[in-house]
Amino acid sequence: MISRAEFKEIRNNGVWHQNTSLVQILGLCPLLAVTSNMVNGVMLSLATILVMAIANVAVAALRNLIPHEIRIPVFILIVAALVTVVDLVFNAQFHELYQVLGIFIPLIVTNCIVLARVEAFANRNPPLQAAFDGVFMGVGMLWTLALLGGLREFIAGGTLFAGIDMVIPALRPWQILPEDYPGFLLAILPPGAFIVLGCLIAWKNWVEARAAARRSRGQPATTLSNLAGGA
Amino acid sequence: MTSPAKTPTPLRMAVRTALILFLFVTAFTGLLAAAYQWTRPAVEAAAAAEKMKLIGEVLPPELYDNDFLRDVLTLAPTPELGLEQESTAYRARRQGAITALVFEAVAPDGYSGKIRLLIAVTADGRLLGVRVTQHKETPGLGDYIEPRKDKNKERPWIRQFDGLSLAALGERDWRVKKDGGRFDSLAGATITPRAVIRAVHKALQHVAKRRAEWFADGTRQEKSDDQPR
Numbered sequence: 356m357i358s359r360a361e362f363k364e365i366r367n368n369g370v371w372h373q374n375t376s377l378v379q380i381l382g383l384c385p386l387l388a389v390t391s392n393m394v395n396g397v398m399l400s401l402a403t404i405l406v407m408a409i410a411n412v413a414v415a416a417l418r419n420l421i422p423h424e425i426r427i428p429v430f431i432l433i434v435a436a437l438v439t440v441v442d443l444v445f446n447a448q449f450h451e452l453y454q455v456l457g458i459f460i461p462l463i464v465t466n467c468i469v470l471a472r473v474e475a476f477a478n479r480n481p482p483l484q485a486a487f488d489g490v491f492m493g494v495g496m497l498w499t500l501a502l503l504g505g506l507r508e509f510i511a512g513g514t515l516f517a518g519i520d521m522v523i524p525a526l527r528p529w530q531i532l533p534e535d536y537p538g539f540l541l542a543i544l545p546p547g548a549f550i551v552l553g554c555l556i557a558w559k560n561w562v563e564a565r566a567a568a569r570r571s572r573g574q575p576a577t578t579l580s581n582l583a584g585g586a
Numbered sequence: 587m588t589s590p591a592k593t594p595t596p597l598r599m600a601v602r603t604a605l606i607l608f609l610f611v612t613a614f615t616g617l618l619a620a621a622y623q624w625t626r627p628a629v630e631a632a633a634a635a636e637k638m639k640l641i642g643e644v645l646p647p648e649l650y651d652n653d654f655l656r657d658v659l660t661l662a663p664t665p666e667l668g669l670e671q672e673s674t675a676y677r678a679r680r681q682g683a684i685t686a687l688v689f690e691a692v693a694p695d696g697y698s699g700k701i702r703l704l705i706a707v708t709a710d711g712r713l714l715g716v717r718v719t720q721h722k723e724t725p726g727l728g729d730y731i732e733p734r735k736d737k738n739k740e741r742p743w744i745r746q747f748d749g750l751s752l753a754a755l756g757e758r759d760w761r762v763k764k765d766g767g768r769f770d771s772l773a774g775a776t777i778t779p780r781a782v783i784r785a786v787h788k789a790l791q792h793v794a795k796r797r798a799e800w801f802a803d804g805t806r807q808e809k810s811d812d813q814p815r
Contacts, residue, residue, distance in 0.1 A: 391724075421610075425603050429610050436614040440621040447628035518735065528737075540774060543727065 357483050365484060369491025375468050376499040376552070377559045385462040386500060387548035392508040394518040395459075396500030402459040403468065404493030406441060408486050410434045410469050411477040415485035418478050430473045438464045468492065499555065506551050510542035641676065641688050644706035644715030649685045650678035659800065661689065666792040668692030668700070668785060675800070684801050685709055687793070690719070693785035697777045698722045701731070703785060707793050709801050712754075716747040716786055721778075728778035743779070746770065752790050760787040 375381050390396040413433050414421075421429050442460045445453040463469060472492055477485040508517055513532025520526055541547045594602070638655065645654075659675040667673075668691055675689035686708045693701040701721040706714035718731045729735045733742035746769055761767025762779050771779040793800065 420606070422603050422606055424599075425607050428607065432610055432614050436618050439618055443621045443625040443629065446632065447625035450628075450632045520734075538774065540727070543724070 357487070361484065362487060365487045366491045369488060369493075370495045370498070373492075374495040374499060374559070375492055376496055376503075377556050379468075379471065380556075381471055382466040382468040382496075383552075385459075385466055386496075386503075387545055387552070389459065389462070390500050390504040390507060390548060391511075391543040392514075392517045393501050393504040394516060394522060396504030397497060398522070399459040399462065400493055400497035400500050403463055403466065403496055404490055406434075406438055406460070406463045407469050407472060407489035407493050409437050409441065409489075410473055411485035411489035412482045413437060414473045414477040415480055415482040421478075426474070426478065430470060430478075434469050434473065435464055438469075468496070503548070503551055503555060506555075507542045507547055510539050510551075511547070512536070512538050512543075640704055640717055640719065641706075644704065644717055645678055645686060645688060646714070648680075649708075649714075650680055652677075652679040654678050654688070659687075664792065667789055668694050683709075686714055687800055689789075691785050691789040693781040695777075695781045695784070696721060696723055697728050697775070697781075698724065701778070701781055701785070703782065703789075705786060705789050707790065709797075710751075711790065711794055711797065712749060712751045713747050713786070713790065714749075716744055716782075718744065718782070723778045724775070727772075728775045730772060730775070731778055731782055743770065743772075744782075747786055752794055760784070 373379060376383075376386055385399060389399045410433065414430060417433070438460060445460065472488060476488045480488070505515055508514055509531065513530060513536040515529045515531060516526070517528040519528055542551065634655070641654070654676040657677045657679065659677060661667075661669070661673050661675055663670050663672060667689070673690045675687050677684050678686040678688065686706055688704065688706045691703045691705055693703060699722045701723070702719045704717045704719050706716075708714060717733075721729070721731065723729050723731065730737065730743050733744055736742040736744070755768060758766065759768040760783055762769045762771040762776055762783065764771060764776055765780070767783070769779060769783055
């Protein structure tokens with residue numbers, strides 16, 4: 356079973372302290388390619404949450420059978436096979452959803468986040484903990500990518516939720532800036548992704564530095580744990 | 587073997603890990619094969635339905651009464667259509683006469699690679715419609731050639747082709763307005779529409795050249811090569 360403290364630690368690590376995109380800086384390739392708008396970023400994260408939870412549970416369950424020397428090839432085998440199965444099952448059983456999420460699933464095979472979590476966490480922990488680790492690492496990615504995608508599309512075209520009508524047909528993208536906003540192309544091109552991600556990392560470091568400074572002055576450390584807990 | 591179990595020899599260890607790896611590979615390959623077999627019928631049905639839906643968008647129902655997915659013409663690799671491989675053209679018929687042809691074309695010179703198109707042309711050389719089936723244009727910028735991603739929902743960009751023909755539009759009008767033609771384009775993304783317009787224009791010219799052959803009332807299921815004029 357899992358204790359409350361353990362659960363909290365896994366959650367805070369995934370969502371804030373060890374955030375895949377802002378701290379571990381893992382899986383940048385799909386991250387940067389996909390976050391040209393918020394909806395795409397969220398979709399990739401949802402697919403990643405699913406795959407990471409499944410891969411973590413599988414590895415955690417099999418961890419005592421895997422010899423240390425060949426663990427990496429076995430992990431890659433497990434992750435690649437599971438992603439392919441998820442891809443096939445989605446395509447066959449949930450075709451509508453597959454058309455929205457589908458292009459993101461193969462991207463995950465190449466994503467080192469999954470392998471990193473399998474190696475760093477699932478290989479040493481029981482399945483339940485591993486499942487939570489996969490989910491919360493994915494949640495950390497979700498809010499980061501949503502923010503990154505949202506900022507990029509807002510700067511580039513003055514919109515939010517572009518493409519939402521492909522996921523939920525009843526909804527429309529939200530044009531915030533006037534229609535004649537000339538657009539700032541750089542933001543949705545790959546360099547824009549690096550620049551915005553850099554700003555987000557700087558923001559996170561600033562928040563942490565401020566919290567650390569406050570702690571060292573003897574004031575109660577409030578922001579850090581509250582921020583991570585509330586996210 | 588006399589060596590105690592606690593300190594295995596390198597050879598024994600190599601054999602052991604190799605065996606374990608082999609077992610894992612076998613198990614997961616089996617899982618993949620099973621998943622593939624189990625999902626294949628549904629995946630194929632979904633792909634066919636999707637193709638049908640896309641063709642349905644460019645082919646009005648009153649133009650056909652046949653099962654055009656089975657009434658096909660196999661086209662040899664055609665550089666005029668940008669096709670390096672054999673492709674399939676679907677023949678829509680009403681009371682046996684071919685009313686329209688749905689075929690694929692590729693615009694090789696998109697902003698980031700090939701743009702695959704599905705084009706429907708009537709027997710008298712009029713465009714019924716064009717749809718983009720595959721492309722890698724910049725999201726949020728060049729992808730307005732796909733009606734789903736076009737912000738203009740009332741009249742998506744790609745529908746400008748509806749009803750056009752070589753007779754209706756002169757040689758020099760097959761360009762974006764910026765280049766002196768008749769087609770709209772979005773500022774900052776003109777390479778993409780240029781590529782699509784050029785590909786559609788070339789495809790129409792090719793159809794005009796081959797009209798006698800492609801619209802000949804051959805019997806169903808016959809290949810174009812051995813079709814009588």
